[in-house]
Amino acid sequence: xxxxxxxxxxxLMRNPGLLVWAVGLPLALSTMFIxxxxxxxxxxxMGELPVVVVRGxxxxxxxxxxxxxxxxxxxDAGSFAGSVDDEGAFLRFVEAVSADGDPDGDGLxxxxxxxxxxxxxxxxxxxxxxxxxxVGYIAFEGGQPRAYLYPTTETVxxxxxxxxxxxxxxxxxxxxSLVRGIVQSDPMLLAxxxxxxxxxxxxxxxxxxxxxxxxxxxxxxxxxxLLGFAAxxxxxxxxxxxxxxxxxxxxxxxxxxxxxxxxSRALLGTLLASWAASFLCxxxxxxxxxxTVDFGDRVLGCxxxxxxxxxxxxxxxxxxxxxxxxxxxxxxxxITAVTCMAALFxxxxxxxxxxxxxxxxxxxxxxxxxxxxxxxxxxFYGLLYYDSFAPTLGHLAILLAMCAVLFALSARAxxxxxxxxx
Amino acid sequence: xxDIVFVDNLVKRYGSMLxxxxxxxxxxxxxxxxxLGPNGSGKTTAINCILQLLTYDxxxxxxxxxxxxxxxxxxxxxxxxxPQNVAVFDELTVRQNVDYFCGLYVPERARRKxxxxxxxxxxxxxxxxxxxxxxxxxGLQRRLNIACGIAHKPQLAFFDEPTVAVDPQxxxxxxxxxxxxxxxxMTVVYTSHYMEEVEEICSRIMIMDHGKTLAIGTNDELKxxxxxxxxxxxxxxxxxxxxLADVRALASVRSAQVDEGALVVVCENGSHNVADVxxxxxxxxxxxxxxxxxxxxxxxxxxxxxxxxxxx
Numbered sequence: 001x002x003x004x005x006x007x008x009x010x011x012l013m014r015n016p017g018l019l020v021w022a023v024g025l026p027l028a029l030s031t032m033f034i035x036x037x038x039x040x041x042x043x044x045x046m047g048e049l050p051v052v053v054v055r056g057x058x059x060x061x062x063x064x065x066x067x068x069x070x071x072x073x074x075x076d077a078g079s080f081a082g083s084v085d086d087e088g089a090f091l092r093f094v095e096a097v098s099a100d101g102d103p104d105g106d107g108l109x110x111x112x113x114x115x116x117x118x119x120x121x122x123x124x125x126x127x128x129x130x131x132x133x134x135v136g137y138i139a140f141e142g143g144q145p146r147a148y149l150y151p152t153t154e155t156v157x158x159x160x161x162x163x164x165x166x167x168x169x170x171x172x173x174x175x176x177s178l179v180r181g182i183v184q185s186d187p188m189l190l191a192x193x194x195x196x197x198x199x200x201x202x203x204x205x206x207x208x209x210x211x212x213x214x215x216x217x218x219x220x221x222x223x224x225x226l227l228g229f230a231a232x233x234x235x236x237x238x239x240x241x242x243x244x245x246x247x248x249x250x251x252x253x254x255x256x257x258x259x260x261x262x263x264s265r266a267l268l269g270t271l272l273a274s275w276a277a278s279f280l281c282x283x284x285x286x287x288x289x290x291x292t293v294d295f296g297d298r299v300l301g302c303x304x305x306x307x308x309x310x311x312x313x314x315x316x317x318x319x320x321x322x323x324x325x326x327x328x329x330x331x332x333x334x335i336t337a338v339t340c341m342a343a344l345f346x347x348x349x350x351x352x353x354x355x356x357x358x359x360x361x362x363x364x365x366x367x368x369x370x371x372x373x374x375x376x377x378x379x380f381y382g383l384l385y386y387d388s389f390a391p392t393l394g395h396l397a398i399l400l401a402m403c404a405v406l407f408a409l410s411a412r413a414x415x416x417x418x419x420x421x422x
Numbered sequence: 423x424x425d426i427v428f429v430d431n432l433v434k435r436y437g438s439m440l441x442x443x444x445x446x447x448x449x450x451x452x453x454x455x456x457x458l459g460p461n462g463s464g465k466t467t468a469i470n471c472i473l474q475l476l477t478y479d480x481x482x483x484x485x486x487x488x489x490x491x492x493x494x495x496x497x498x499x500x501x502x503x504x505p506q507n508v509a510v511f512d513e514l515t516v517r518q519n520v521d522y523f524c525g526l527y528v529p530e531r532a533r534r535k536x537x538x539x540x541x542x543x544x545x546x547x548x549x550x551x552x553x554x555x556x557x558x559x560x561g562l563q564r565r566l567n568i569a570c571g572i573a574h575k576p577q578l579a580f581f582d583e584p585t586v587a588v589d590p591q592x593x594x595x596x597x598x599x600x601x602x603x604x605x606x607x608m609t610v611v612y613t614s615h616y617m618e619e620v621e622e623i624c625s626r627i628m629i630m631d632h633g634k635t636l637a638i639g640t641n642d643e644l645k646x647x648x649x650x651x652x653x654x655x656x657x658x659x660x661x662x663x664x665x666l667a668d669v670r671a672l673a674s675v676r677s678a679q680v681d682e683g684a685l686v687v688v689c690e691n692g693s694h695n696v697a698d699v700x701x702x703x704x705x706x707x708x709x710x711x712x713x714x715x716x717x718x719x720x721x722x723x724x725x726x727x728x729x730x731x732x733x734x
Contacts (some may be wrong), residue, residue, distance in 0.1 A: 003525030007514060014513035014620045247475050251509035255570075259526030260499035266526075 004269030081202025170313030423600030456624030561592030651691030657711030
């Protein structure tokens, strides 16, 4: 059996046609995904917003032409009592939400200070066209902050930036209003320094949490679908290996069939070799994806899914190999069709197919159960996002059941097949 | 010697076509047994049935005195097979291929290493052991094919037309190799449609056609079965009138004809056939050019039995 294993494994791993299909194509698709999602992520990523803040005497200059005089949508808060009602309190708020003020250096604003509104306007105007153009400037006028935003091209990204600045100032004004209300109704509450600190620090009251094992990422779903596709592509290895074992496949198969090793041992060695080769190919694709995709820290779990996925692929290839009276090209066509269709219903080919796959899965849940690519993708999904291993184990159990059925059918067909094609 | 291969009443049908028609054969230990017949005569089908690669409709097959079945791996381990087409892994090197096929019979690694080295030396592929088969010439590929079949030193080896599409030098090397293996104790079943090869190496020959045994025996025994004793060919400048009739009138002459300016005479066994024919030529004042006199061939045997040439 070891002799068969070694020979079949080496022959599979040296077969350029198989490697192109089992490794080359998934790697090429993975590379395309990396470039595609990288540009999308860059567009979606919102970094610190560069703004100018007027600090000091005469901060409240009027907006000049070229700026959209914008009151940031806040209500008329009136005048504040106490420390929150002055420019100093506002500047502390600005500092708290800026990158310099955040302990992690992860603030909302990147603040440049100006001594006057005129200087702020000039800084904003001069920065336009560059990579870090100022969104606008903020001045504290008559006891209230006001944002003066530079006219934009009204792209979604620019409008989002302006909205963030406006929302930030809204938050400041609403909190100032809350403090004012406390002053008027129960001033003694302000003696609690923690309350003041909480209300003046916008990050203190909000904690970012994730309900999943790892943060959700839309793109990861595509990579899972690709792994399902890659796994099924390895079915060609099982197909080739088992075809070479059959006496009716040609002179080599006939010669192997008359060897002194029992057919079951030869078959076992062949299947193990194609499983190992498929696993290695799939592992190479997985490792390549891992360079850009965070699959979490459950490495052993990922390897277990890869092992079961490659076994599923081998069982599929084996089952197709033993269908009687089919040309080899038709067998390869069946594997290709199954792989592509399974990947389609796993959503590999873009948002529309992803939505189609979701709709079909909702309407006919059994369609996912019989789709090995979907089960492989779901097994990875469970591993990455669920605290428990139970969902992943469930999907692996379904895959193993598929393997058992396919191997049983193959064994029945392989039994006593003869070289009757002379 | 006891019988190594015993086949009796073997029938194999492909649909309505009868591929083996109650075939019987016996191969004795230590001999090179030739299966001779034209293409499509059933040689390969017979071997594939013996090796249990094909089911058959009827008949008895025994190897080494034991009934042969698809799961008789103990018998299979005593057999070597060199198929008609080169049957090796394209992705494995020469050595890896020989090692793999030897490993189907010999599990011990150390022993296998020795056998592989011997087989490579035997077929003269020591210098190519790291090469892939597709890098080898056709003749070298055939040698690899043989090495894969005999590396485990089987007691019985089947060679199914191993010299098809092989250059004369490699053919001579292959035939000499088979004779050496036979001298070392290996029983050989050799199929071919080249009568010269079969005549050269086989100790006993079975001629078959349409799945049936036509004749069986040693080379001399087979030739003795036919009435052809000698074939005489004489170049003549011109054929005088009445010459052909006088030649045909000779007692030992079975047929006479003129073929491209040459007189071709087929005679029965006799000690002075050439002298008798030359005497007729003298009487007709015909001047002979070159003269050939050949003993009968297996083609004559086949021709006499079937009425057609072996190569038809």
